[in-house]
Amino acid sequence: MKKNGKLIAAATIALVFLWSTTASGVSQAFKKNIYDPGLLKPTDSVLKVKVGEYAPDFILPAVSGEKISLSQYRGKKNVVLSFVPAAWTPVCSDQWPGYNIVKDIFDRHDAILLGITVDNIPTLFAWTNQMGALWFPVLSDFWPHGAVAGRYGVLRSDGTSERALFVIDKKGIIQYINVNDINKRPRLENLVEELRGLQK
Secondary structure (H helix, E strand, O other), X not given: OHHHHXXXXXXXXXXXXXXXHOOOOOOHHHHHOOOOOOOOOOOOOOOOOOOOOEOOOOEEEEOOOOEEEHHHHOOOOEEXXXXXXXXXXXXXXXXXXXXXXOHHHHHHOOEEEEEEEXXXXXXXXXXXXXXXXXXXXXXXOOOOOOHHHHHHOOEOOOOOEOEEEEEXXXXXXXXXXXXXXXXXXXXXXXXXXXXXXOOO
C-alpha cells in the first residue's frame, strides 16, 4: 500500500508540473480569437459564503443541453465549482483545458468539476468547441445574470465572476474556497491537497 501511495504521489506531482508548465495546446487559429482584457483588479467582490456552511443550491443550463443542479451530487460526489470570468479570454481558455490533464485526480477523489461562467449558452458552445472536448459540465449563469455567482459572493462589479474555486463535500458543505487573482490560474496543488483532505 505504501508503494502505491508513493506512486500516486509521484504521478500527482508530475501532473501538477505538467499543468503549471504547459499551455492548453489550443490551435493558433483559436488563439487569434482570444480577447485580452489586459491586467484587471485582482479581486472585486465580497464573499457571501464561508467554509463549514452548506453550499447554496442552484440549477443551471449546461452546454450539453441538460439542467444541472448542485444537489444532484449530494451523497454521491464531492464537487468542485470553478467560476471563471469570461469566455474567449486568455487565462480562462488555458485554465479549463488544463483540467483535462488532471481528470484522474478528480476521479481518484470521487469528485466532479462544474465549470461556471456568466456567458450565454451559444457563446459557451462556440468557445468550448474551439477549446476541444472538456470532461466536465460547463454551465451558464447568464440569466438571471450572474445569480449563482452573486449568491456565492463572486460576482464582480463589471458583471463577470471572479476566478474562484469552491470544494464541496458529499454532504453539501463547503470545505475550501479560493478567490484567486483574476489575472492568474489557481495553483492546482492547493486544490489537490483539499481533495485529498476530503478522504480523511
